[in-house]
Amino acid sequence: MRAPALALMLMVMAGLAPAGARAAEGGSPRVAFFVNGALGDKSFFDSAARGLRQAEADLHLATRTIEGGYDPTRWESGLVDLADSGDFPIIVTGTYTMGPLVQKVAPDYPDVTFILFDGVVDYAHCACGNVYSMRFRQNEGGYLAGVLAAGLARAGTIPGAGEMVGLVGAMPIPVINDFAAGYGAGAQDAAPGITVLRQFANSFSDPATGKEIAEAQYGQGAGVIFQVAGATGQGVIEAAEETGRYVIGVDSDQAALYRASSPRRAARILTSVMKNVDAAILRALRLWQQGRLPLGRTESLGLKEGAIGLADNPEAALTVPPTVRAAVAAARQRIIDGTLTVPTAFAGGQP
Amino acid sequence: MTPSREGARIALAVGAALALGFAVMACVSDHPWAAFRALLTGPLPSIERAADGRMVVHRLVRFGAWLQDATTLTLVGLAIAIPFRARQFSLGADGQLFMGALAAAAVSLGLGDTPTALPLAFLAAAAAGAGWGLVAGLLKTRFEANEIVTTLMLNVVAVQVYRLVVGRVLNDPTAGFITTPPLPEAATLAPLIARTTVTAMVLVAPAAVAAALFLLRRTTLGYEIDLAGANPWFAVRAGVPVARATALAFALSGAFAGLAGFHVSNALLKRLPVDLTPGIGLEGIVVALLARGRVGALPLAALGYAYLRVGAQAMERATDVPREVVLVIQALIILFVVSDRLAPLALGLMRRVRTNLGGRAA
Numbered sequence: 242m243r244a245p246a247l248a249l250m251l252m253v254m255a256g257l258a259p260a261g262a263r264a265a266e267g268g269s270p271r272v273a274f275f276v277n278g279a280l281g282d283k284s285f286f287d288s289a290a291r292g293l294r295q296a297e298a299d300l301h302l303a304t305r306t307i308e309g310g311y312d313p314t315r316w317e318s319g320l321v322d323l324a325d326s327g328d329f330p331i332i333v334t335g336t337y338t339m340g341p342l343v344q345k346v347a348p349d350y351p352d353v354t355f356i357l358f359d360g361v362v363d364y365a366h367c368a369c370g371n372v373y374s375m376r377f378r379q380n381e382g383g384y385l386a387g388v389l390a391a392g393l394a395r396a397g398t399i400p401g402a403g404e405m406v407g408l409v410g411a412m413p414i415p416v417i418n419d420f421a422a423g424y425g426a427g428a429q430d431a432a433p434g435i436t437v438l439r440q441f442a443n444s445f446s447d448p449a450t451g452k453e454i455a456e457a458q459y460g461q462g463a464g465v466i467f468q469v470a471g472a473t474g475q476g477v478i479e480a481a482e483e484t485g486r487y488v489i490g491v492d493s494d495q496a497a498l499y500r501a502s503s504p505r506r507a508a509r510i511l512t513s514v515m516k517n518v519d520a521a522i523l524r525a526l527r528l529w530q531q532g533r534l535p536l537g538r539t540e541s542l543g544l545k546e547g548a549i550g551l552a553d554n555p556e557a558a559l560t561v562p563p564t565v566r567a568a569v570a571a572a573r574q575r576i577i578d579g580t581l582t583v584p585t586a587f588a589g590g591q592p
Numbered sequence: 593m594t595p596s597r598e599g600a601r602i603a604l605a606v607g608a609a610l611a612l613g614f615a616v617m618a619c620v621s622d623h624p625w626a627a628f629r630a631l632l633t634g635p636l637p638s639i640e641r642a643a644d645g646r647m648v649v650h651r652l653v654r655f656g657a658w659l660q661d662a663t664t665l666t667l668v669g670l671a672i673a674i675p676f677r678a679r680q681f682s683l684g685a686d687g688q689l690f691m692g693a694l695a696a697a698a699v700s701l702g703l704g705d706t707p708t709a710l711p712l713a714f715l716a717a718a719a720a721g722a723g724w725g726l727v728a729g730l731l732k733t734r735f736e737a738n739e740i741v742t743t744l745m746l747n748v749v750a751v752q753v754y755r756l757v758v759g760r761v762l763n764d765p766t767a768g769f770i771t772t773p774p775l776p777e778a779a780t781l782a783p784l785i786a787r788t789t790v791t792a793m794v795l796v797a798p799a800a801v802a803a804a805l806f807l808l809r810r811t812t813l814g815y816e817i818d819l820a821g822a823n824p825w826f827a828v829r830a831g832v833p834v835a836r837a838t839a840l841a842f843a844l845s846g847a848f849a850g851l852a853g854f855h856v857s858n859a860l861l862k863r864l865p866v867d868l869t870p871g872i873g874l875e876g877i878v879v880a881l882l883a884r885g886r887v888g889a890l891p892l893a894a895l896g897y898a899y900l901r902v903g904a905q906a907m908e909r910a911t912d913v914p915r916e917v918v919l920v921i922q923a924l925i926i927l928f929v930v931s932d933r934l935a936p937l938a939l940g941l942m943r944r945v946r947t948n949l950g951g952r953a954a
Contacts, residue, residue, distance in 0.1 A: 279915065307908065308915050311869045314664070314789075314860045315905070318657040321787055322909065325653055337768030338865065349787060360768070412866070413759075414769045443755065444867065 272296065272304040272526065273329040277316050277339050278445065279308045282472035283499075284492040285518065289335055289358065291493075292519030296526045305329075311446065317342050324350040331529060333522060335359045337416060340374075347372050354536065356525050358518055359416065361539055370537040373529075375521055378543030379416060380423030381576050382514035383467070384583045385544075385551055386489045387427025387437075388572050389511060390465035392565035393487070395432040402464030402486060407438040409454050409477050411445045411470040418586035420469045420491070420514070426584050431568055438463055442473045451476030459484045465511065467491070481509040487557070492516045494552035504556075511561065513552040521548050545577045602929060609928035613921035620917050627911040631921070634906025635899050654902055656788025660860065661898035662891070664852050666797040668876030669883065669890040670804055671725075671849035675739070676885045677808060678841040679821040684728050684743030686873030687750030688721040688846040692853025694754050695720030697772050697864045700779035700857075701762060709779035714854055721850020722843045724750060729842030733835035739842075751870050758866045770866035781859040791859040797891065800848055804887050807844070817841045849873060881930050900925055 274293045276286050293304045309319045320342055323332055331354045334343065340360040347355050348368040357374040364372075390406040393399065406428055410417040425437050438458045442450040451473035455466055459480060466481065467489040468474035474491060481488035482505055490496065490513030499507040521542055528534040542548030551569070558566070575581035613631070618624040635658040642648045671685040696717040703709040728746055731737040764773040781791035808814035816837035819827040827834050856872070857864050875897075882893035904918045 305909075310915075311867075312872070313865055313868060314660075314856055314872075315657070317860075318653050318660070318789055319905070319909075321653040322651065322657070322906075325651060325787065327650070338771075340768060341774075412770055416768070 271330060272302050273323045273332045274304060274306040275316075275320055275323060275332060275334040275339075276306060276308045277313075277334065277336060278311055280306065282445070282475075283495060284471050284474060284490075285335075285359075285516070286471075287498075288493045288516070288518045289333070289522055292522035292526075293333065295519060295523050299523065300526055300530055302526060302530070313338070317346070320346050321349075324353045330354060331356065331526070333358070333526075335518070337361070337414065343372060344369060354529060354534070356522065356529070356534075358522060358525075359516075364537060364539070373525060373534050373536050374539045375525065375548075376539055376541045377516050377518075377521075377548055378541060378583075378585075379514070379516055379549060380419045380426075380583045380585045381544045382516065382549040382551070383420040383423025383469075384427035384430075384576065385423075385569055385573055386420075386467045386512075386514050387424040387429075388431040389427075389551075389561065389565060389569050390424075390467060390487075390489060391428035391432035391435045391437075392568050393511070393561060394435060394464040396562050396565060398560065398562065399464035399486060401462075402459075403436075403462030404432070404434075405436040405438065405462045405464065407455070407458035407461075407463035407466040408440075409451055409458070409466055409468045409470055409474065410439065410441045411473050412443055413441050415586050417441075417469050420467075422586040423583045424467050427572065430572075431565075442470055444473055445471035447473050448476035448479070452480045455480035455488075456484065459486045465489060467514070469514075478506055478510065482506045485509075487511050487560070489514065490552070492518065494554075496552065496554035496557065507554070508556045510554055511557045512554050515550045515552050517548050517550065543576075544573060605928040605931065606925065609921075609925035612924055612928075616917060616921055616924075617913055621911060621913050623911060627907050627913045630907040630910040631903045634903035634910070652785060653788050654906060656783075656785055656790045657905075658895075658898050658902045659794050660789045661901055662894045663794050663797045664855055664872060665875055665879045665894035665898055666891050667800060667848050667852035667855065668873050669879030669894055670800060670876075670887065671721075671845040671852070671873070672876040672880035673883065673885055673887050673890060674804060674808075674817075674845040674848070675838075675841045676880060677821050677887075678817045678838050679824075680732065680739050680838060680841060682725075682728065682739055682743050682842060682845055683874065683877070684725060684746055684842075684846070685849040685852070685876045686870050687743070687747035688724045688849035689853040689856070689873045690747075690750045690754040690868070690870070691724045691846075692717035692721040692850025693857040693864060693868070694757055694853070695850070696854045696857045697775060698757070698762065700775040701772065703776075703779065705776040705778045707778060709776060710781070710858070713779050713858055714851070717850040717854035717857075718847040719850070721853060722847040725846020725849070726839060726843040728846075729839030732842070733839045747870065747873070754864075754868070755866050758864055762864070763866075764863075772864045774863045775858060779858055780862045789860050791855075793855045793859045796851065796855075797894075800851060801887060801891055804844075804848070808887060813837060813840060849876070878926055878930075882926070897926075 280286050290306055296302050297304050309316050323329055333356045335358040337360045340362055343355050343357050344362040344367045351371055355372040361374050362369045362372050394406050408421055428435050428437050440454045451470055455477040465487045468477035469491050478488050488510055490510050495513045496507045496510040614628050617627045621627045635654050637652045637655045638650045640648050668685045675682040696713040699713045699716040700709050728743045731742045732739045759770050762772040784790050816832050819832050820834040820837045824834050879893050879897055883889035904922050908915050908918045
């Protein structure tokens, strides 16, 4: 019935294969970026993609970004396919979820260099001499966000808000908890006894739930919410616009991303805790080009290395009193100097 | 419809869809031909002669991804097609899959590295899926609850139970993301082809189809399920236990979806992340529709659909066609293949044109 037709179809396709397989790959991209999700989060993955584009401009590397989608059963074959193709001497990928997959795949392809950002492989238990991994001390950025949010809330300049700040997280995973640990500590240090609300949306890609949670926190009296939720955080920013309260963005300079499309939204974003994944990837690719990439080890990057920081948002900065701004700057300096150690959610005291 | 007509119909639908897809690609891509070729040949490995004259196989992983995908799709296709025989439109494969995966992982982790872990996890997955399916079946037969609503709602419940258990009970705090610990090696299936995720489950899927066919064609229960679907009033009058047959059809479908869950947990991922995406089960509807509800045609429909999905991924990886366009083309092809009226319409049109031309020539 339908069998002959399908069989015929497959045979025709098989006939095309030898001619097609190679020609289709045309050109010679050198750097592949495998996204275990999709671009467009205006946050983490978009920041990484920006780093790749920058590498194309500055380092004259050809790059290709591949979105693996949100179905985890397809990530392993996606990664192996890139490594196996032989077209990419270097593969960039990120998140703690990808760590074990890189650990599994990398030893099979010793000629391919893997750059893993915001994730680790267990070098003690894997022949991963071709993997370079980067961890970020996001707790330091979270701390500054906490100082800023709590300082502003205590100053009492936000109409309708009480002595309360909020946090909306994507999921209670170590990276997000690490942001939150820093945020809570910063808030308590800046305004002892302040209430810090914290709730998780259980998704990185659910702006509707993010908005719901944010509305609830603003309703309870939170003046500022720190959103650490990937694409879910877009809902938090929307809630900030509608309630007239404030939000602190994450990973990318989110005020800058919204400035053209929605200036009202951008004005509610006090700042963003920048996890400069883009700069870190650019740096790693530059080192690789120079043959100086420290393969086979993990580097920890934070405020001191410029991998973590706060973004400037001129519109919203006007609402922050000078004393609060000074407190943030002082905390930043103490962290860089090493006189202040920010608590972390990672076991062993460091990410 | 005669077999040859049916074949012509499908060939025409696929051809038309591909032509339309090509038109879309020509609009967005600088190299539409390369993109088109990647779509059509993506899932096939490439064989090349290396410098030393040996044959080297590249991209076997894509071939593996094709078989892996087809395996899952066949099993969830069964989960849709079996209740369909009893005229029940079950959308519950997703929830049954999550329950099956969860049960398999829990049993594997509970038993640890023992040889019994694998078969017991396999059975647990089937049982958990069947149990979850039976709930929908009983709700239908005892309380006349609409099965579309109950199965969809049971999906929500299953996914949240899954998240609760993975996040709170089976969570591995050292992992860096919310997930169960890696399943013990004895409980997982090793790949049959190196560097791919093709495991023995690729053989289980056709075996499951054969078993389902045997059950439907050669057993009393299968006959009862068919009767319940064909004419429930007549069946009841004739003394057929329609309610029992319907409920069991749901349970049976759940067992197969549970096995798809086992495939995900013990063969593909070998640990369960909390954010396993729902929707894998719903792809079974597409497969069942492509097979027009015929159980025997499911593996072919699954292979065809998986080929398309993997080809679309290959196109995305190899060319400048963005992911969104890839998804659009994929949907277009399905739309064309399942559109019953479209093909006869086109065939009729062609015949008319031909007779007109013939008339003029005469």
